[in-house]
Amino acid sequence: MNSFDDGPRRQTIRDVASAAGVSVSTASNALNDIGRTSPETRERVRRIAKEIGFRPNALARSLVSRRSHTVGILTNDTYGRLTLPMTAGVSEALLDEGVSVFLCPTNNDPRLARLHLEALLDKQVDGLIFTATRIDLPPPPALADLPIPVVHAFSEGPADRVSFVPDDEQGARLAVDHLMALGRKRVVHVTGPMDYLAVRRRASVYRGLIGANADVLSGEWTEEWGREAVEKLFAGPGAKPDAVFCGSDEIARGVIDALRDRGVRVPSDVAVMGFDNWEVVSRQTRPPLSTIDMELKALGRRVGEAILALCRSEPVPFGITRMPCSLVLRHSSGATKDAPY
Numbered sequence: 121m122n123s124f125d126d127g128p129r130r131q132t133i134r135d136v137a138s139a140a141g142v143s144v145s146t147a148s149n150a151l152n153d154i155g156r157t158s159p160e161t162r163e164r165v166r167r168i169a170k171e172i173g174f175r176p177n178a179l180a181r182s183l184v185s186r187r188s189h190t191v192g193i194l195t196n197d198t199y200g201r202l203t204l205p206m207t208a209g210v211s212e213a214l215l216d217e218g219v220s221v222f223l224c225p226t227n228n229d230p231r232l233a234r235l236h237l238e239a240l241l242d243k244q245v246d247g248l249i250f251t252a253t254r255i256d257l258p259p260p261p262a263l264a265d266l267p268i269p270v271v272h273a274f275s276e277g278p279a280d281r282v283s284f285v286p287d288d289e290q291g292a293r294l295a296v297d298h299l300m301a302l303g304r305k306r307v308v309h310v311t312g313p314m315d316y317l318a319v320r321r322r323a324s325v326y327r328g329l330i331g332a333n334a335d336v337l338s339g340e341w342t343e344e345w346g347r348e349a350v351e352k353l354f355a356g357p358g359a360k361p362d363a364v365f366c367g368s369d370e371i372a373r374g375v376i377d378a379l380r381d382r383g384v385r386v387p388s389d390v391a392v393m394g395f396d397n398w399e400v401v402s403r404q405t406r407p408p409l410s411t412i413d414m415e416l417k418a419l420g421r422r423v424g425e426a427i428l429a430l431c432r433s434e435p436v437p438f439g440i441t442r443m444p445c446s447l448v449l450r451h452s453s454g455a456t457k458d459a460p461y
Contacts, residue, residue: 233262391454
């Protein structure tokens, strides 16, 4: 006997129909969510299909539904620091519905973005997700007029599109409120380049809470800048900060390293807050870093749900949805263990 005959037989739509006590056409309608099938029958057919291990043929599903059950993700995030957690959330939402994802990095190259987009359209993807490394990055021109739904993730798209971004202002408020609740009186803000919209929004919230003339030091998204900022803060005369709210976890790690080099204790002398909850940095910083989590996986799941709805021609409100951030407390601000707030 041929070895290919030794494995279990693949379950067919006829097996599902027989087990559910319905016709093949009813089983097909229930599984593809088409036709006039009662909710009870549809649920019973889907439950039985799952129980017996039925896997629908992708080509057959496409022919019935006129959908490819695939979605493209176009991203300029070469390293995946932001895109990967968002994609995990997108995938959770899509895989539950049998939809696969094509991830296409553009490296900020408009020509590469256009080639990826042409390939995705050739594959007849049902929809497209555009995500970026900053919320104010203009999308590639090729995204302007597409015959398929588009959702923006970590990107503020045009008014007639659906966009999901972290609520930077709410995240900054969480951070500053926490430091003030600790009794810190001299909170400074060390952040990234001011040409980032997120940086300006966080700085505005910080100044609104601390004072219009409160110190905001702007530099690069690097540990080196964090160390340099500490040198600037401690080199001159006058009162020194007792708390530092940093615009990223990388900056915060540089700040903590520089404070340690100066013999300044964290958190007893200076409390330090980051932003991102990039765990490869925040957990490994010494001491572990209190930070703001942008909840990118949850954001990605909302993006996935939105693109699914649009692909089904269901209404989804246009505009920008700001997703709440959360406060993660670790030892750099006084917590003795990780404590989501």
